[in-house]
Amino acid sequence: MRLALLLAAPFPLHQGSQAFVSAQARALRRAGATPEVVCYGASDGSSADVPIVATAPIVTASKLRSSASPAKLVTDLALGRVLARAHRRMPFEAILAHNSEAAAIALAMRRRLGIPVVYVVHTLLRHELSAYGPPGLGALLDRVGGLVERALARRADATLVLCDEARDELAPHAGGPLAVIPPGLDPGDPPGFAACEAACRRRALPLGRFVLYTGNVDRYQDLDRLDAAAARLPDVPFLVATHDARGAAFGTLRVVEVDDRAEMRVLLHACGVAVLPRRRPGGFPIKLLNYMEAGRPIVACQGVGAGLAHGESAWLLPARAGPGAWAEAVQGLLEDPRRARALGAGARRHLEAVHAWPDLARRTLDLLGRVAPRGH
16 A cells, blocks of 8 residues: 655654654565655654655755744645646545645645545644634634534544544544554663763763653643642752753753753653653654653643553643642652553553554554445
């Protein structure tokens, strides 16, 4: 099955969506499919290990970060043309349209291309669109986001969601089959003690005694609450490791740019607690897979730590928990190494049981098989 993995974003890039698309493409290829990523022609210089067809680098990757902009509109039009050219060169059997923007492009071209579109829902716009606009328009933006994603699910040939919350939200509106298939991760060998020690020494961090968040610093990540929690624990370093620190302005959190994925992974294995303060449900933060692989005790919000169980594979807090509860959870795990090790081991077991790519790729192909024409 020849597949287009359509992504309205720069690729490759050190961000969660790009990591998901890359890993999915590799897994589908191992499962016997022929995937090709169709994307924006701008990246951070990362090397891609999957086939790519991209737009010309019309604008820089930094100008494509926001959810809506004139630059993105121009690039989306170019992306549609690139998709059509690639299909004429060697026809696709289906499109895996990653997130709402790509789904809108694919659905607009579906009649012209004559192939089914699977809407891959990375996050629920009903909960997240407000993070990209003025606070006074938050409620309106979220309502608009809900209308958009319901319309996309209604028109798509199939819908693939990453967690149960997204299923509950979109299943009543889906016009075709809907499946919950979370992202996966192929665990690698852990870095050695010497590598962890060296990374901490370079960053002036106490080995096993610092708190780590990895990922972007956009508003929907709710890092302000983590900043307030860090202020309550002045003796505990709180580190934000990100690929792009622009826009990061915090009082207590220490922000560092880490371009090397290997160093990010070493820092995860070296930290004492891995945190995810995000409150908005409906997606699956890719960083959670990295946290689980490292076997770190995780502190996250209920409904965002998809599939994790409180007290078994993570320490889960209510979405409305304030900085005091976050500080208490972090301090409790740092002061109780036995509990921290048990939660980290539980997280690693959950990763191996639920997020193995061979099974996830098979389930993805099963969903595609329900809508893609045979012998295209």
